[in-house]
Amino acid sequence: MAPRNHLCLVLTIFLSVFALSPMPTIAVISRSSQVKVPLPAPxxxxxxxxxxxxxxxxxxxxxxxxxxxxxxxxxxxxxxxxxxxxxxxxxxxxxxxxxxxxxxxxxxxxxxxxxxxxxxxxxxxxxxxxxxxxxxxxxxxxxxxxxxxxxxxxxxxxxxxxxxxxxxxxxxxxxxxxxxxxxxxxxxxxxxxxxxxxxx
Known part of the structure; x- marks a missing residue:
């Protein structure tokens, strides 16, 4: 039981950290959206x-x-x-x-x-x-x-x-x-x- 509880605890911490750090996802979306913005037509x-x-x-x-x-x-x-x-x-x-x-x-x-x-x-x-x-x-x-x-x-x-x-x-x-x-x-x-x- 102890190893299983330990594994659950590690997974919970990992998921919490992952959920609370959305910056890389935002940066990727931001970077890709900058590329897709077309230049104004002359x-x-x-x-x-x-x-x-x-x-x-x-x-x-x-x-x-x-x-x-x-x-x-x-x-x-x-x-x-x-x-x-x-x-x-x-x-x-x-x-x-x-x-x-x-x-x-x-x-x-x-x-x-x-x-x-x-x-x-x-x-x-x-x-x-x-x-x-x-x-x-x-x-x-x-x-x-x-x-x-x-x-x-x-x-x-x-x-x-x-x-x-x-x-x-x-x-x-x-x-x-x-x-x-x-x-x-x-x-x-x-x-x-x-x-x-x-x-x-």
Missing amino acids: SSKLVAQLCNGKSILNRRFCLKALSNPEAAAAKDLNQLANVLMKLAASNAQATLNVINYMVKQPGSPQSLKALQTCVDVYKYAIQSFGMIFAEFSEDPMTANYDVSVVGPEADNCENAMAAAKIRAPRISAGNRFLRYYSSMGSEITASVEVGTMGRR
Whole structure:
């Protein structure tokens, strides 16, 4: 009887531990579901070409951001660049609004300094995105440089927040999107510069 009781006890403990640890099963389901999620359909051939470019940091983001009637209606790169830069500036403005709200809240001098760094980053990004379209038709090389340097600026904001121990998920998301839009702008301006994209 004793060995049988011992076996029952071991089985009971094993089943209890197994039942209380569902994490591997969740992880497997999560991983497989990520694989099955399809990419958004491109709204036009131009959008598909842009989002497949080498400079694009996040293809899914690119396709989703440009899955709108304005992007679909763009007949050439100039029109698509205009749509893209307006989206980028609007997104940057939304993040700047969040930062400005946080600046008005009580906080340490270190936090305020970090947030001011982010304010400067986003003001610069909005100004740059606003200039790109004007530069685009006249000097694609300058436009390419100006839009490319916006991405690293997002790192300045992120690093300043990390140093001040500020946890702000919406600003971090804005920084990530700033990098994505910068890569998209870099791709579209480089494509015009080398004259490849319109010929594909």
